[in-house]
Amino acid sequence: xxxxxxxxxxxxxxxxxxxxxxxxxxxxxxxxxxxxxxxxxxxxxxxxxxxxxxxxxxxxxxxxxxxxxxxxxxxxxxxxxxxxxxxxxxxxxxxxxxxxxxxxxxxxxxxxxxxxxxxxxxxxxxxxxxxxxxxxxxxxxxxxxxxxxxxxxxxxxxxxxxxxxxxxxxxxxxxxxxxxxxxxxxxxxxxxxxxxxxxxxxxxxxxxxxxxxxxxxxxxxxxxxxxxxxx
Numbered sequence: 628x629x630x631x632x633x634x635x636x637x638x639x640x641x642x643x644x645x646x647x648x649x650x651x652x653x654x655x656x657x658x659x660x661x662x663x664x665x666x667x668x669x670x671x672x673x674x675x676x677x678x679x680x681x682x683x684x685x686x687x688x689x690x691x692x693x694x695x696x697x698x699x700x701x702x703x704x705x706x707x708x709x710x711x712x713x714x715x716x717x718x719x720x721x722x723x724x725x726x727x728x729x730x731x732x733x734x735x736x737x738x739x740x741x742x743x744x745x746x747x748x749x750x751x752x753x754x755x756x757x758x759x760x761x762x763x764x765x766x767x768x769x770x771x772x773x774x775x776x777x778x779x780x781x782x783x784x785x786x787x788x789x790x791x792x793x794x795x796x797x798x799x800x801x802x803x804x805x806x807x808x809x810x811x812x813x814x815x816x817x818x819x820x821x822x823x824x825x826x827x828x829x830x831x832x833x834x835x836x837x838x839x840x841x842x843x844x845x846x847x848x849x850x851x852x853x854x855x856x857x858x
Contacts, residue, residue, distance in 0.1 A: 671701070672697075672698040672699075672701040672702040672705050672708065673698070675694045675695065675697040675698035675701070675708075676694070676695060676698040676705065676707060676708050676711070678690075678694045679691045679692075679693075679694035679695035679698065679708070679711055679715075680711065682694060683711065683714070683715060688715050688718060688719050688722075691711070691715050692712065692715050692716075692719075695708050695711050695712045695715065696712065699712065704764060706761055706764050706765055706768075709757055709760045709761050709764070710757070710758070710761045710768070710770065710771055712757050713754045713755075713757030713758045713761065713771070713774060714754075714774065716750040716751070716753050716754035716757065717750070717751065717754040717774060717777065717778060719750055720748075720750040720751045720754070720781075723750075748782065751778050751781060751782050752778075752782070754774070754778050755775060755778045755779065755782075758771045758772075758774055758775035758778065759775065762775065767798050769795050769798045769799050769802060769804040769805070770804055772791055772792075772794050772795040772798065772804075772808075773791075773792070773795045773804045773807055773808050773811075775791050776788045776789075776790075776791030776792040776794075776795060776808065776811065777811060779791060780792075780811065780814075780815050785815055785818070785819060788815055789812065789815060792808040792809075792811060792812040792815070793808075793812075795808040796808050796809065796812075800835075801835055802835075803835075803836070805835055806832045806835040806836045806839055806842075807832075809828045809829070809831040809832035809835070809842070810828070810829065810832040810839070810841050810842045810845065812828040813825045813826075813827075813828030813829040813832065813842070813845055814845065816828055817845070817849065822849065822852070822853045822856060823856060825845075825849055826846070826849055826853075826856050826857075829842045829843075829845050829846045829849065830846070833846070
């Protein structure tokens with residue numbers, strides 16, 4: 628609102644006074660009551676989390692990160708939010724390493740391990756911290772173990788990655804997370820030239836899910852590389 632000059636205020640006051648001297652007195656008008664403003668309800672962590680999920684599913688990683696960090700700031704024990712932030716960081720690192728991945732939403736636990744990455748190392752390291760927080764809050768969260776292993780493997784920490792993949796499998800040996808862990812474990816063994824162990828890992832993934840094409844494709848690649856393993 629613009630400020631009213633003091634001289635104008637004085638002139639208005641004098642005019643009002645002069646009018647009052649000549650006018651007959653009238654009862655003072657009662658000002659109308661101003662309805663009290665209803666304060667906006669505080670937003671719950673779930674509100675920010677749900678928006679973050681929507682952003683993540685649309686591929687808006689910037690929006691997802693902003694919303695989910697707000698949810699965590701409001702509730703540091705919000706496990707799903709901690710997990711989603713780890714996913715956002717991992718997917719962003721994958722994209723910047725030119726790795727094409729499918730992003731079907733928060734329910735996805737599968738992300739291929741393709742050897743050591745070289746871009747966005749800070750994001751990978753923060754993702755590791757996020758998944759460790761989830762595991763501390765929920766030690767049996769197989770999805771968190773799986774993506775922790777993926778981060779470790781792509782940072783070149785293969786021994787720690789192998790341990791995390793095995794923990795994923797041990798927690799629920801027949802779950803989709805175990806299938807994905809076996810497949811990624813096979814990729815780690817392949818990278819380390821441990822071909823027999825790689826074959827066993829891909830076979831185990833297919834034993835859990837015979838329709839799982841990534842493991843079948845990896846077995847075909849291994850067969851071309853080491854045909855003697857398949858005799």
